[in-house]
Amino acid sequence: MISFTLTDEQRELTQLARRFAREEMRPAAPEYDEKESFPRFVYEKAHRAGLITYRFPETYGGGGVDSLLTSCILSEELFWGCAGISTSFGVTALAAGLIYRFGDEEQKRHWLRYLCDPDAARLGAVCLTEPEAGSDFGSIRTRAVADGDEWVLNGRKCFITNGGIADLYLVFAKTKPEKGAYGISLFLVPADRPGISPGKKERKMGQRASHTGDVILEGVRLPREFLLGEENMGFLYAMKMLEDSRPMVGAGAVGVARAAYEYALGYAKERKQFGKPIFKNQSIAFLLADMKTKIDAARLLVWRAAEKADRGESSAMEGSMAKAFAAETAMEVTTHAVQILGGYGYMRDYPLEKWMRDAKILSIYEGTTQIQKLVMSKLMEAE
Structure with missing residues (x-):
């Protein structure tokens, strides 16, 4: 039921x-x-x-x-x-x-x-992305080399949320470079270990209330027990992590879209032009109706993916669908909300321009919309 x-x-x-x-x-x-x-x-x-x-x-x-x-x-x-x-x-x-x-x-x-x-x-941080390895995770260059009872890590991670301010980093690094994506392992790296340091802090278009920056690893020595899970299983771990996180990002996109919709709806009911609230204009009312419909559709896709995962089943297809649709919905809804407010929506005195800027990255991080469609198409091919 x-x-x-x-x-x-x-x-x-x-x-x-x-x-x-x-x-x-x-x-x-x-x-x-x-x-x-x-x-x-x-x-x-x-x-x-x-x-x-x-x-x-x-x-x-x-x-x-x-x-x-x-x-x-x-x-x-x-x-x-x-x-x-x-x-x-x-x-x-x-x-x-x-x-x-x-x-x-x-x-x-x-x-x-x-x-x-x-x-x-x-604060925790997860270090996957590198300057030459975004969607192509298997191309990471950060290395972890065994040296007696220790691992030695060297490399540079970029676009890391909490990078530079976290207390604990979960770092993906190559342990068998010749195996490509299947030679990656995952390590626990406390921020106080010698050799780990913050790099460049990014200046972003949106989501500027989060800290995004580089993490530099130079001869970071770790005890062997700081390997998380099994050696060379990091790629599988990352894919499992993303399968769970994509519905969460989709849900976040619904939240951003909902915020913009609620604000635009309230404004449309109060703002008067030509002697009546602009909500009385069909072009505005229908636009808001479409926004509400897509928000609800996105939420239901998210809930379906999450519910399936909670039953212990793979939700790779459903999660990618939810993440892609919700992220694009957030961008569309925030854009329409700015349009409804007109010049006021464009001004920084109102929150809509922030929500529009915040929405864009939702279709990029945790796998771009195009990567989600690639995931979906591969799963469709296997059906």
């Missing part, structure tokens, strides 16, 4: 996230977007509120909410508050998820608890 009714727990968590987004994120977002910096104090409040690592078992300091669907519902609310701030929130959970899914018991007891501790409110 298909049901769209939220559980009591989901309703309570949604109310918590919505209140946090309204009272803590929305007030901070304009200032930190302008300053192009991450408001760590908001992150600390979110951690104490249980909105960062709620997906992990209480044994490791999490909230015990093991549901991707619930995570997507909360992601929509937090992105409604601010996409940039939420992206930094989500990457810590992404790093923690890699540890929980692929780490051994000792690694989970130490490093998962390390990220789940609300009092410390530590």
